[in-house]
Amino acid sequence: MSANPQRAAPARILVVDDEPDLCTLYELTLLREGHQVRTAGTLAQARQCLAEQDFDAVITDMRLPDGDGLGLLRYLAAGQRRERCIMITAYGSPENAVEALKSGAFDYLTKPVDLRQFRAVVQSALQAPEPVTAPAPLPAADTRPTAPPPEEDAGPGQAALARLVGESAAMRSVKRRVAKVARSMAPVLVHGESGTGKELVARAVHACSHRHAGPFVPVNCGAIPDNLLEAEFFGARKGSYTGAVQDREGFFQAAAGGTLFLDEIGDLPLAMQAKLLRAIQERSVRPLGATQEEPVDVRIVSATHKNLAAAVHGGSFRQDLFYRLNVIEIAIPPLRERREDIAALCQVLLARIAHESGVPAIELAPEQLAAIMRAPLAGNVRELENLLYRAVALGGARDSNLGDLAPLDEMPRGAVPSQPAPLPAAVPLTPAAPHRPASAPGQGLAAWLDGQERQLLMQALHESGLDLAAAAQRLGLAARPLRWRLQRLGIPWAEDDGAPAPAPR
Ligand SMILES: Nc1ncnc2c1ncn2[C@@H]1O[C@H](COP(=O)(O)OP(=O)(O)OP(=O)(O)O)[C@@H](O)[C@H]1O
Numbered sequence: 001m002s003a004n005p006q007r008a009a010p011a012r013i014l015v016v017d018d019e020p021d022l023c024t025l026y027e028l029t030l031l032r033e034g035h036q037v038r039t040a041g042t043l044a045q046a047r048q049c050l051a052e053q054d055f056d057a058v059i060t061d062m063r064l065p066d067g068d069g070l071g072l073l074r075y076l077a078a079g080q081r082r083e084r085c086i087m088i089t090a091y092g093s094p095e096n097a098v099e100a101l102k103s104g105a106f107d108y109l110t111k112p113v114d115l116r117q118f119r120a121v122v123q124s125a126l127q128a129p130e131p132v133t134a135p136a137p138l139p140a141a142d143t144r145p146t147a148p149p150p151e152e153d154a155g156p157g158q159a160a161l162a163r164l165v166g167e168s169a170a171m172r173s174v175k176r177r178v179a180k181v182a183r184s185m186a187p188v189l190v191h192g193e194s195g196t197g198k199e200l201v202a203r204a205v206h207a208c209s210h211r212h213a214g215p216f217v218p219v220n221c222g223a224i225p226d227n228l229l230e231a232e233f234f235g236a237r238k239g240s241y242t243g244a245v246q247d248r249e250g251f252f253q254a255a256a257g258g259t260l261f262l263d264e265i266g267d268l269p270l271a272m273q274a275k276l277l278r279a280i281q282e283r284s285v286r287p288l289g290a291t292q293e294e295p296v297d298v299r300i301v302s303a304t305h306k307n308l309a310a311a312v313h314g315g316s317f318r319q320d321l322f323y324r325l326n327v328i329e330i331a332i333p334p335l336r337e338r339r340e341d342i343a344a345l346c347q348v349l350l351a352r353i354a355h356e357s358g359v360p361a362i363e364l365a366p367e368q369l370a371a372i373m374r375a376p377l378a379g380n381v382r383e384l385e386n387l388l389y390r391a392v393a394l395g396g397a398r399d400s401n402l403g404d405l406a407p408l409d410e411m412p413r414g415a416v417p418s419q420p421a422p423l424p425a426a427v428p429l430t431p432a433a434p435h436r437p438a439s440a441p442g443q444g445l446a447a448w449l450d451g452q453e454r455q456l457l458m459q460a461l462h463e464s465g466l467d468l469a470a471a472a473q474r475l476g477l478a479a480r481p482l483r484w485r486l487q488r489l490g491i492p493w494a495e496d497d498g499a500p501a502p503a504p505r
Contacts, residue, residue: 011035011126012053016046016060016072017088022113026059029115030122043067047075050083057106057125059086062096073103084125084184088113094281094324101186101327117283120297124185127210157182160207164200165348166341170333174201181328182208187280189265189325190303192332195382198303199263201330205301206259214258219251222267229272231288234279240289252285255298265325266306266317277321300325335380342373342384349385353392357481362392389488390449454489457482 013030017023018041027037038055040046043066046058058076062069069087076083087100087108097108106125109118161175181188182205190198190205199218206216224232231241235250251260262268268276279285280300284293302325311317335342346369350362364372368391377383456475464470472482 011056013037013122014040014046014049014055014058014060014083016040016043016058016064016069018042018061018063018065022061025115026113026118029118033119033122035122041065043071046072050075050079050081054081055083057086057122058083059088059122062087062089062093062100069105070099070103073100073105077104086121086125094320098323098327101184105184105186107185117295121185124210124297156212157204157208160204164197164204165345166338167344168338168341170338171341174330174332175204177330178204179208181205181330183210185299186327187300187302187325188328188330189308190301190330190332191308192303192305193334193380194305195380196332196334197381198305198332199261201332202259202261202263202301202303205330206261206299209259209299211258211299215255216259216261217251217255218261218263220263222264226269226272229269230275233272233276234285235287235290237287237289240287244289247287250285250287252279252296252298253294257297258299260298260300262300262302262325264304265302266304266308266311270316270318273318273321277318277324280321280324335377335384339373342377343369345381345384346372346388349381349388350392353385353388356484357392358478359392386450390453393453393485450489453485454491457485457489457491 013035015023015026015030015037016039017026020041023039023041027039030037038049040049043064046060046064049055050058058072060069060072064072069085073085073087076085084106085104087097087105089096089100089108089110091111097110100108107121109121157179161178164171164175164178166172178201188202188205190201192198192201202218203216206212219232231244231248231250233250233252235253236244236248238244238246262276279296282293283297284295286293308317308322308326312319312322335345346364350364354360354362372384372387375387379386457471460471460474461468464474468482469479472479475482477485
């Protein structure tokens with residue numbers, strides 16, 4: 001293996017272990033990689049080394065004669081040191097690994113240490129970039145304007161944080177947490193009601209992390225049939241099931257070097273939970289039909305709108321998996337608890353909608369914003385987004401006026417149907433996308449408005465003999481915005497040549 005190709009200078013690494021043989025093994029492995037290594041046999045010696053010089057990484061055993069590795073983590077944190085720490089824990093002690101990650105370790109390794117994994121984890125720690133700076137807490141009376149629009153020049157992490165619109169204390173705290181937890185390999189569980197922006201937060205964790213150049217693979221755990229779960233997650237060998245005509249990779253392989261985002265993790269059946277736990281613990285998976293396990297290198301971020309602790313209590317979610325996934329929790333508060341973010345969200349969402357729909361820039365009149373502020377918005381940012389789409393679609397988008405927002409105030413809330421109108425049967429269907437942001441039942445106004453738009457679109461399509469261009473003309477739209485609206489509503493549309501429409505995201 002070539003020595004440390006990612007770095008110009010050799011890295012300085014401190015190895016802390018009281019077993020001389022292991023210390024030598026780690027030292028030789030690192031020297032062979034081209035690094036500079038110092039060793040220490042006790043916590044006191046480690047502190048002495050750290051007092052004498054800076055290191056790029058510290059690799060420490062959990063159990064030391066005069067303390068434990070957690071003490072070293074605390075020492076590094078108290079000194080605001082930049083060294084990334086890798087903890088080596090005893091086999092069969094998941095609580096030590098979780099404790100180390102919670103206490104700020106970059107990653108952990110389990111004894112007996114696999115040297116290939118050892119090298120990979122060290123290299124990953126050495127590649128980790130300098131932390132992304134998150135917004136500082138605002139004083140209570142500060143009413144500074146919201147963050148500027150994302151600029152990719154600022155780096156992917158800053159850009160992803162800027163995409164998380166909202167300067168309320170709650171959102172600023174979410175963004176700070178994202179920037180902080182992104183720095184390690186610790187599994188993150190994002191918790192929040194539907195439509196609060198869990199996927200956006202997961203993407204920001206990935207973008208702020210040292211793995212940002214790797215893939216981000218989102219998976220909706222609730223949308224995959226039970227019998228396909230194992231092949232979808234771990235891959236499958238040719239012939240392992242009917243229709244497996246060639247080897248195919250699973251989500252774990254697709255996310256190698258990046259982040260696997262397990263959305264709606266609470267919907268994963270118990271049998272699959274056990275397999276996922278094993279994959280996380282062993283850091284390897286066995287594709288369906290394969291005889292050998294293969295190592296995987298992914299960071300897991302999961303999300304749920306459910307109370308997983310209650311699901312554990314009720315027996316529908318494994319406690320050990322919950323423990324493994326919930327090392328770091330990021331809770332996103334519902335929009336009703338941060339209404340001060342609504343104006344900025346409207347501004348950004350309307351700009352996005354105008355751009356995507358090809359209409360001129362749109363501004364909200366003060367009374368329209370006031371009407372939105374009064375809405376319950378139980379479906380959170382997604383409901384707000386749908387509401388603005390409806391307003392643009394049904395209102396006077398062309399003259400930059402959202403006149404049709406008025407019914408928002410007039411509509412009797414209890415009378416709002418929660419389910420969109422059903423799809424007519426004659427639509428040409430393509431297979432359902434595995435992960436699409438369709439409006440969930442029970443989202444009130446937004447779902448009702450979705451239903452209205454769906455009916456209008458379907459009616460135009462039927463009256464035009466399912467000719468997309470003719471339907472678009474009927475609706476006063478170009479074909480592209482119509483196709484896009486069909487996607488947004490999750491209405492699958494097969495083009496004439498049979499090519500499925502791209503999966504809506
Ligand atoms: N803070 C925010 N700033 C800008 N857009 C946001 C924000 N929060 C959510 N959104 C937008 O709202 C929509 C829903 O967000 P997202 O899909 O991340 O929510 P979610 O919590 O994962 O939803 P679900 O639980 O239904 O999967 C997306 O279009 C997203 O871009």
